[in-house]
Amino acid sequence: MEEERLVTQITPKSEDFSRWYLDLIRRTELADYAPMKGMMVIRPYGYAIWENIQRSLDERIKATGHVNAYFPLFIPESFLRKEMEHLQGFAPEVAWVTHGGADELEERLAVRPTSEAIIGFMYSKWVKSWRDLPVLINQWANVVRWEKVTRPFLRTTEFLWQEGHTAHENYDEAQTETLRILDLYREFVETELAIPVISGRKTDREKFAGALATYAIEALMSDGKALQMGTSHNLGQHFAQVFNIRFEDRGQNLQYVWQTSWGVSTRLIGALVMAHGDDSGLVFPPRVAPLQVVIIPISIGNWKENVLPAAIELKNRLERSGLRVFLDDRGEYTPGWKFSEWEMRGVPLRLEIGPRDVKNNQTIAVRRDRQEKSVIGLEGLEEKVKGLLDSIQISLFNKALAFQRENTRQVSSYEEFKSVIENKRGFIQAGWCGSEECEARIKEETMATIRVIPLSEESNQKGRCVFCQKEARTMAVFARSY
Amino acid sequence: MEEERLVTQITPKSEDFSRWYLDLIRRTELADYAPMKGMMVIRPYGYAIWENIQRSLDERIKATGHVNAYFPLFIPESFLRKEMEHLQGFAPEVAWVTHGGADELEERLAVRPTSEAIIGFMYSKWVKSWRDLPVLINQWANVVRWEKVTRPFLRTTEFLWQEGHTAHENYDEAQTETLRILDLYREFVETELAIPVISGRKTDREKFAGALATYAIEALMSDGKALQMGTSHNLGQHFAQVFNIRFEDRGQNLQYVWQTSWGVSTRLIGALVMAHGDDSGLVFPPRVAPLQVVIIPISIGNWKENVLPAAIELKNRLERSGLRVFLDDRGEYTPGWKFSEWEMRGVPLRLEIGPRDVKNNQTIAVRRDRQEKSVIGLEGLEEKVKGLLDSIQISLFNKALAFQRENTRQVSSYEEFKSVIENKRGFIQAGWCGSEECEARIKEETMATIRVIPLSEESNQKGRCVFCQKEARTMAVFARSY
Numbered sequence: 001m002e003e004e005r006l007v008t009q010i011t012p013k014s015e016d017f018s019r020w021y022l023d024l025i026r027r028t029e030l031a032d033y034a035p036m037k038g039m040m041v042i043r044p045y046g047y048a049i050w051e052n053i054q055r056s057l058d059e060r061i062k063a064t065g066h067v068n069a070y071f072p073l074f075i076p077e078s079f080l081r082k083e084m085e086h087l088q089g090f091a092p093e094v095a096w097v098t099h100g101g102a103d104e105l106e107e108r109l110a111v112r113p114t115s116e117a118i119i120g121f122m123y124s125k126w127v128k129s130w131r132d133l134p135v136l137i138n139q140w141a142n143v144v145r146w147e148k149v150t151r152p153f154l155r156t157t158e159f160l161w162q163e164g165h166t167a168h169e170n171y172d173e174a175q176t177e178t179l180r181i182l183d184l185y186r187e188f189v190e191t192e193l194a195i196p197v198i199s200g201r202k203t204d205r206e207k208f209a210g211a212l213a214t215y216a217i218e219a220l221m222s223d224g225k226a227l228q229m230g231t232s233h234n235l236g237q238h239f240a241q242v243f244n245i246r247f248e249d250r251g252q253n254l255q256y257v258w259q260t261s262w263g264v265s266t267r268l269i270g271a272l273v274m275a276h277g278d279d280s281g282l283v284f285p286p287r288v289a290p291l292q293v294v295i296i297p298i299s300i301g302n303w304k305e306n307v308l309p310a311a312i313e314l315k316n317r318l319e320r321s322g323l324r325v326f327l328d329d330r331g332e333y334t335p336g337w338k339f340s341e342w343e344m345r346g347v348p349l350r351l352e353i354g355p356r357d358v359k360n361n362q363t364i365a366v367r368r369d370r371q372e373k374s375v376i377g378l379e380g381l382e383e384k385v386k387g388l389l390d391s392i393q394i395s396l397f398n399k400a401l402a403f404q405r406e407n408t409r410q411v412s413s414y415e416e417f418k419s420v421i422e423n424k425r426g427f428i429q430a431g432w433c434g435s436e437e438c439e440a441r442i443k444e445e446t447m448a449t450i451r452v453i454p455l456s457e458e459s460n461q462k463g464r465c466v467f468c469q470k471e472a473r474t475m476a477v478f479a480r481s482y
Numbered sequence: 483m484e485e486e487r488l489v490t491q492i493t494p495k496s497e498d499f500s501r502w503y504l505d506l507i508r509r510t511e512l513a514d515y516a517p518m519k520g521m522m523v524i525r526p527y528g529y530a531i532w533e534n535i536q537r538s539l540d541e542r543i544k545a546t547g548h549v550n551a552y553f554p555l556f557i558p559e560s561f562l563r564k565e566m567e568h569l570q571g572f573a574p575e576v577a578w579v580t581h582g583g584a585d586e587l588e589e590r591l592a593v594r595p596t597s598e599a600i601i602g603f604m605y606s607k608w609v610k611s612w613r614d615l616p617v618l619i620n621q622w623a624n625v626v627r628w629e630k631v632t633r634p635f636l637r638t639t640e641f642l643w644q645e646g647h648t649a650h651e652n653y654d655e656a657q658t659e660t661l662r663i664l665d666l667y668r669e670f671v672e673t674e675l676a677i678p679v680i681s682g683r684k685t686d687r688e689k690f691a692g693a694l695a696t697y698a699i700e701a702l703m704s705d706g707k708a709l710q711m712g713t714s715h716n717l718g719q720h721f722a723q724v725f726n727i728r729f730e731d732r733g734q735n736l737q738y739v740w741q742t743s744w745g746v747s748t749r750l751i752g753a754l755v756m757a758h759g760d761d762s763g764l765v766f767p768p769r770v771a772p773l774q775v776v777i778i779p780i781s782i783g784n785w786k787e788n789v790l791p792a793a794i795e796l797k798n799r800l801e802r803s804g805l806r807v808f809l810d811d812r813g814e815y816t817p818g819w820k821f822s823e824w825e826m827r828g829v830p831l832r833l834e835i836g837p838r839d840v841k842n843n844q845t846i847a848v849r850r851d852r853q854e855k856s857v858i859g860l861e862g863l864e865e866k867v868k869g870l871l872d873s874i875q876i877s878l879f880n881k882a883l884a885f886q887r888e889n890t891r892q893v894s895s896y897e898e899f900k901s902v903i904e905n906k907r908g909f910i911q912a913g914w915c916g917s918e919e920c921e922a923r924i925k926e927e928t929m930a931t932i933r934v935i936p937l938s939e940e941s942n943q944k945g946r947c948v949f950c951q952k953e954a955r956t957m958a959v960f961a962r963s964y
């Protein structure tokens with residue numbers, strides 16, 4: 001009864017995916033709408049995920065030799081104007097500061113939509129010689145893009161991200177860095193978020209404003225739409241020329257540096273919701289879950305004497321072993337209510353403990369992913385729980401991978417392409433002649449875009465272009481996307 | 483010779499403290515000026531300190547039951563207007579966003595100078611019952627205050643900080659929280675930054691715009707000026723009334739919540755420089771130092787075969803034991819150059835290793851704080867190095883404490899007060915009648931302000947007011963400040 005009541009508070013996923021997503025985020029207190037259009041508040045339960053993401057991604061970024069720094073929030077308009085392609089890419093989305101206190105500023109300041117311009121300027125002061133290279137800097141920051149259509153986590157006016165900005169001696173090093181980070185992102189997302197991705201290059205139409213080439217990892221959400229999870233750009237010498245970032249090379253000649261930039265954002269939290277969630281609510285992979293285990297004492301009889309002490313002992317043992325645990329000992333809610341509440345909030349493992357369990361020196365473990373119950377003895381509890389969490393992590397990844405494979409299709413005609421996109425969605429692998437016109441027409445007619453040209457496919461010929469039937473230059477992965 | 487050349491790159495502290503501070507920050511790459519007035523870039527060497535501060539402060543904030551969240555960067559003008567005292571306090575310093583892309587906004591948005599207004603609005607949506615209290619939320623964020631006079635780290639247009647915002651059932655709980663955090667800050671600054679502070683209450687003139695009472699920790703920099711290191715505000719029901727944050731209390735009556743807010747910022751990095759630095763440069767306490775140990779191989783003969791492998795082994799051993807270590811194996815610089823470079827950069831401990839040391843299974847340790855050399859055998863190296871670092875940490879704190887004590891004076895007349903402030907600076911403990919007029923006149927005539935009324939002195943009578951000679955209501959601590 002209580003479970004039923006709870007579940008009706010969120011629209012079932014199967015009924016209206018978009019409504020389900022919005023309901024769930026607010027009901028589980030991951031985030032709330034701010035009173036300004038397109039802005040949100042990341043509440044503690046959602047922010048804890050971001051902290052977990054930051055910790056494990058930052059570790060990887062540092063392990064590959066990068067260091068963190070912090071650059072200003074504001075960028076003078078003239079800096080953005082120096083690189084017209086870049087300005088045109090971002091101008092419609094820039095929030096402009098025009099006044100400081102009561103005074104009008106002489107020059108408008110952009111609230112950073114991304115930091116290539118200001119960082120390029122600073123690098124021109126810092127880099128003099130090949131000995132100063134490579135520069136391998138990352139920053140964790142907020143950025144603002146004035147988006148027309150917004151959705152919590154996926155596209156908001158302000159979001160949090162990390163942006164790496166590196167400078168190198170030559171093209172090869174920059175390209176190696178670009179692909180190293182792309183693969184670091186892939187490994188991170190697959191290992192920590194349990195979401196399989198496709199890595200590849202963006203088309204010129206979809207690339208970053210000012211980049212030589214943009215690479216991305218793309219994942220399939222459980223409604224069959226694609227989500228760009230992270231990007232890594234080879235910027236070439238574009239910004240170096242604009243901001244005059246030059247160094248004396250090993251042969252004592254002045255050269256422009258070669259740069260990269262790359263980022264992932266709080267969008268990843270939205271991806272977790274959409275990739276793993278189900279009709280009962282959120283399903284978090286243990287490695288990034290805000291809470292990994294919830295303990296629910298069965299509150300019957302004088303449970304505060306009979307059960308609660310054992311529940312507290314459970315909690316202490318698991319916390320000491322490094323797990324994120326919550327003991328829900330609230331008296332005002334029934335165990336049944338708590339079961340569905342914490343299911344909805346996506347906690348990977350629930351431990352129930354009642355008077356009989358205390359007597360038998362055991363607890364009932366219930367996995368969120370499969371709703372499977374098992375009785376576990378308290379001896380060696382920590383290792384058993386960790387084993388279950390590892391198993392849940394792997395199982396979520398495998399489920400998402402199976403879904404991605406089932407929903408990645410090859411088509412033999414444009415008719416079939418249209419039908420798949422309309423009825424089944426998912427990824428479509430199809431030949432593409434390389435022309436922007438075919439790409440644009442496909443988007444117009446089907447709302448599907450080229451998500452990536454997979455790395456391994458760049459040099460392969462793949463039959464005919466799915467749109468114009470001319471010889472294909474490459475195989476491309478198409479999908480509708482967020 | 484080389485040392486001399488290096489040290490001349492920074493103005494000696496004894497000659498011009500302010501110039502020394504600015505030279506040092508740029509020369510050691512803690513920070514650089516950004517091209518926009520009053521803004522700076524925190525470079526990797528400086529940002530590493532902020533990361534260490536964040537890690538150890540965040541741990542303390544969480545251990546006292548707080549959780550992190552993230553609120554929007556922008557605050558609608560009407561929100562700030564709702565609380566006039568608050569608006570008037572911050573209006574001259576607000577950066578205003580007026581355009582999003584090409585469109586003028588209907589309402590101007592403030593770039594947050596602090597977040598009470600937006601957080602108050604959100605809390606009014608989240609808090610319904612006493613069961614929702616206390617709310618114990620902290621955020622790590624950037625804020626912007628359009629300052630006229632700026633100085634890197636101490637006062638910049640944009641800075642990084644944490645701001646805690648809590649809501650409670652009654653005054654007592656809010657007051658307890660306010661003082662708990664004040665003491666958490668004191669313990670944190672004294673333990674981690676090795677800087678002794680005085681804790682106390684601000685006068686009404688100096689309190690936060692909109693607060694019932696502001697408490698602060700104040701430290702003495704080595705030029706005898708005071709620096710406010712952190713503040714903790716009891717906001718009373720002020721913002722609760724303005725933003726209508728009400729809850730049903732245990733007796734089922736609607737009540738306004740009682741709030742607190744508190745913060746420390748990247749200013750603390752400036753404090754580290756000014757409290758511990760000397761003519762040779764930075765001196766960092768080991769617990770927050772970007773690097774704790776620098777290893778310098780003595781590069782004579784074929785050192786790459788004879789010495790470098792042992793230096794690498796040193797580095798690996800220390801890193802494995804959890805220390806932050808840098809091995810300076812650059813061939814283009816002499817050991818002498820490296821010694822003064824890393825002295826200037828404030829690394830607490832230098833380990834030198836040459837061919838004879840390799841033979842004798844030893845290394846030469848040089849403490850930055852006392853320039854003391856000692857020979858240490860490689861057996862049990864990790865524990866010996868940690869012991870030295872602990873000793874440096876304590877020694878820096880004790881030195882700063884002795885300095886603070888020597889420079890905290892009691893005066894018997896206003897003439898003596900003026901003479902001390904002019905010639906010796908430091909803290910002055912003196913009686914104060916409690917009138918704003920005396921406080922204002924003292925500031926006008928001496929540039930000294932009441933830094934705090936020490937907690938223990940609030941209820942004590944302390945002779946006569948140093949200015950008007952009427953009966954003193956309290957003892958106050960005066961100083962010139964940053």
